[in-house]
Amino acid sequence: MISRLVRKAALFAVAAGSFGIAAIAGFGDANAQATVAAIKQRGQLVCGVDSGIPGFAYQDATGKWIGFDVDYCRALSAAIFGDPEKVKYVGTTAKVRFTVLQSGEIDVLIRDSTLTFTRNTDLKLQGAAVNFYAGQGFMVKKSLNAKNVKDLNGATICMVTGATLELNIADFNRANNVNIGSLLFERTEEAFAATESGRCDGYTDDTGSLAAARSTMKVPGDWDILAQVISKEPLGIHTRQGDENWTNICKWMHYALLNAEETGVTMANLDQMTKTSTDPFVRRLVGEEGDFGKLLGLDNKWAYNAIKVVGNYADIYDRHFGPKALGLPRGANEQWYKGGLQYGLPFR
C-alpha cells in the first residue's frame, strides 16, 4: 500500500517536473520574434541588472540606477524608444538571474555574467556580446613584493564563496604546484574587513571588482593589483534563445558603441560629426546613410539616440571605471588596435 503511494507520488513529481520543462520550452516559442514588439507595447524595457556591484550597477542616494551595465540598458531604451528612461530595472542576485530571464520576467540580462558553454547550451541562453573582459585577479599587500600569482605561494587569500573563485585557485595550485590558501566569506564586506585586518595577505575577485575593493582599504596605496589573471571571465549580455532579432539588437548595440569610439564619435561631438563627417562608417552609424536601423526593426537613428545619452564605449568605461571613478585601467577592454580585445564588427 505504502509503496504504491510512494510510486504514485513519484509519478506525480515526474509529471509536474516535465510540465515545468514543457512550460519553459513552450514559453520560448510563444515569445519568438516578439520581444521588441512586446517591449514597445509595454512602453518599457525590462532590464535585469546586478542587485548591487560597484561600477556595473548600483543606486545613488536618490535611488537612481547607475553603472556600466545600466548604461547599456539606457542605450537599448534610447535605441528602441528614443528615450533612455523607459527602463524598468530588475535587480537580480546570482541565484535567480537566469531563471528570471528564462521565465520572461526580464527582456535582457546585463549583469556582469560570464558567457560560458553550458549557459549557452544547457540553459538555452544566447550570449549576445561581451561588454567587459574580466578575469580572476588579485589585490595583495605591497610588502609581499609579489610580481605574479606564483609569488603568492604560501599566502592566504580572502574571497567570497558562491562563485568559482576558490575552484580556480585550487586548479591553479594543482597546475603550478604551489600552495595558495583560501579563506571564504559569505559577503564581500566581511572579506574586505578580514583583508584589512591582516587575516589574509590579499583579496581575489573579478578584475572589475578589485579596484572597488582597493578603494575601501584604509590606505589604498598599500595594496597592489597584480596584472596576471588566473581565469577568463568574459562578462556580457544574455538573451533568451528563439528571438534572433532581439539578440541581434543587443549584439549590434555593443558593436555600435565600439565603432563609435573607433571612428571618433563621442557624446560631445555627435551632432557635429553627424552633420560634417564623410566617413561612410560614421554616416551609417548615425543613420545618415543606409537602412541599418530599419534592418533591425528600429528607427535608423537608433545608434545616434543611444550615443546621444551614453556616449561611446570609452565614454561609458571612463564614467564608471576611469581615473575619476574606480581607477581601473582599460587592460583587455582596450580597443583591438590598441592591443585590447574589444573589436567592433564593421557596419556594412
Add this chain to the structure above:
Amino acid sequence: MTSTLTWLRVNLFSSWTNGLLTVLVLGLFWLVIPPLLDWAIFNATLNAATKAQCAADGACWAFIKQRFALFFYGRYPAAERWRVDLSAVLLVVFLVPAMMDGVRHRWVAVVALVGVYPIIAALLMAGGVFGLPWVDTEYWGGLMLNTVLSFVAIAGSLPLGIVLALGRRSRLPLVRYACIGFIELWRGVPLLTVLFMAMVMMPLFLPGGVTVDKLVRALIALTLFTAAYMAEVIRGGLQGVPRGQEEAARSLGLGYWRTQGLVVLPQAIRLVVPGIVNTVVDLYKDTTLVTIVGLFDLLGVVNQSLKDSAWLGMAKEGYAFAAALFFVICWGMSLYSRKVERRLARATAR
C-alpha cells in the same frame, strides 16, 4: 554609602568566582566601549558631501544622512512620499483603539484595523484611483516594505491561523487532516525555500505572458507561512481554556460557532497574546529575507547602498543603522507584549 557597598557586595562580589567574573566583565567593557564610543560619536562625521571629507577613524554618519529617505521609502517617488507618510499616520490611528484597554467594542476596532485599513493603505500607496498617480511596487522599498510585508502577513495569517487551529481540533477527520497537513507542510520548510519557490519557480509554471507582481507573490508566501505558526500559537491558547467552559456553553444551548466565537476564542487569544507578539517580532525580522529574492527592504537598500562607487566601505555604518532601527521597532513591540502580560496577570489574580 554603606548601602551602596552592601549592594555591591551582594550583587557583584557575593563569592570570589562572582568577584572575578565582575572584574573580567568590567575589563571587557573597558576594552570595548571607549573605542566604540570614539568611533560612533567622538570621531564621527555627521556632515560631509563626499566620502573623502569623512574622518578616517570615525563613523561616517553623513552616508546614512544622505540616504535617510532611501532607507525609509526605497525608490518611492519623492513627490508622492506623503502618501506613505499618511498611511503610516493612519496605521497609528487604527492601531491605537485596537490595542488600548477599556475601549468599548474593541473588536470593531480590530476588524477595522485588519479589514478596512489595508484597503485604504493599498489604494493610497499604489494609487491609480482618485487622481493619485500609479506607483508600481518595483519602487516600494526600505523600511516601508518591511512594514507592508509584516502587516499584511499578520492581518492575513491571524484569521487564517484561527481557522486552522479550530480545524486541527475538529472532530471531522477530513477537516482535521487537511489542517494538520497544511500546518506541518509550511512549518516543515524554511522560509527562504518558500520565498524561492514563490519568486523563482512559480513564474516557470504560469502560462506565457501571465505575471504576478513580485510583491504580491512574497506577500502570499509570507502570509501562508506565518499562518501555520499562528495556528499553533492559537491552538496552544485553545488548549489552555478549561474544558468546562466549552461544556457550560454547550449546556446553555450554544452551537459550535457561537461556543467558539463567544466563549472559547476570546479566552484563548487573550492567553496567547505574548505568543502572537513573539510571532510578529519574528516575522518582522524575517521580512529582511526578501532581499535575497530581489525585493529591496531596509536591509536590501542598505546592501545596495554599500555598492555605490562614490561611497564604498560604509558597511559598518549601514549595518549599525539597520540594526538600531530594527531593535527600536522590535523592542517597542515586546514592550507592548509585556504590558499586556502584566494586565492579564492582574486580571487573573483578581
